Amino acid sequence: MSAVDIKPTANADVVTELRRFLELGAAQLCSAVRESDARVDKLASAISLVATDARAVEQAVVSLDATDVATAQHARQRIGELAAALRAHAEATITALQFYDKLIQRLTHVREGLVMPSDAAGSAKRAAVDWKGLLEQVRARYSTVEERVLFDFMMLGLAADQMSSALTGLRAATAAGQFEAF
Numbered sequence: 001m002s003a004v005d006i007k008p009t010a011n012a013d014v015v016t017e018l019r020r021f022l023e024l025g026a027a028q029l030c031s032a033v034r035e036s037d038a039r040v041d042k043l044a045s046a047i048s049l050v051a052t053d054a055r056a057v058e059q060a061v062v063s064l065d066a067t068d069v070a071t072a073q074h075a076r077q078r079i080g081e082l083a084a085a086l087r088a089h090a091e092a093t094i095t096a097l098q099f100y101d102k103l104i105q106r107l108t109h110v111r112e113g114l115v116m117p118s119d120a121a122g123s124a125k126r127a128a129v130d131w132k133g134l135l136e137q138v139r140a141r142y143s144t145v146e147e148r149v150l151f152d153f154m155m156l157g158l159a160a161d162q163m164s165s166a167l168t169g170l171r172a173a174t175a176a177g178q179f180e181a182f
Contacts, residue, residue, distance in 0.1 A: 054086070105143065116138055
């Protein structure tokens with residue numbers, strides 16, 4: 001007898017649920033990577049703009065030494081504009097870096113979720129695994145709407161590609177600021 005006593009008729013249900021659960025992990029990983037790629041692009045763009053503006057500041061500083069008062073005044077004005085732009089780019093960089101925290105959180109949830117069925121089966125000691133309770137525990141660990149939505153899609157029986165498509169549709173249909181991203 002195995003460590004987990006599963007009735008033959010229930011075995012197919014557990015296999016189906018386990019398959020869905022593994023597809024959920026795959027969908028979560030795909031979603032996290034896709035979102036992170038977009039955030040890395042924004043981060044690279046913001047850093048590029050910071051570098052461009054820094055070069056412009058250097059050029060404006062040289063113009064401060066001009067003997068022409070108008071040129072020096074224009075350089076001061078330009079430096080002020082560039083300082084404001086640099087602040088905005090720095091803020092965009094910080095915002096773009098927040099994806100990393102979310103990515104690590106999401107990867108941790110996937111890792112923990114994938115370990116839970118194995119841990120439950122190992123600790124069941126000839127008792128039936130409460131699959132529904134296990135899934136509820138996994139869902140309770142999720143901290144973002146996106147994770148919970150993907151989980152709910154999985155419970156409805158959607159395949160990983162369907163989950164990703166549905167989530168993409170949800171993102172597109174939701175106005176900026178209304179969908180909890182982190």
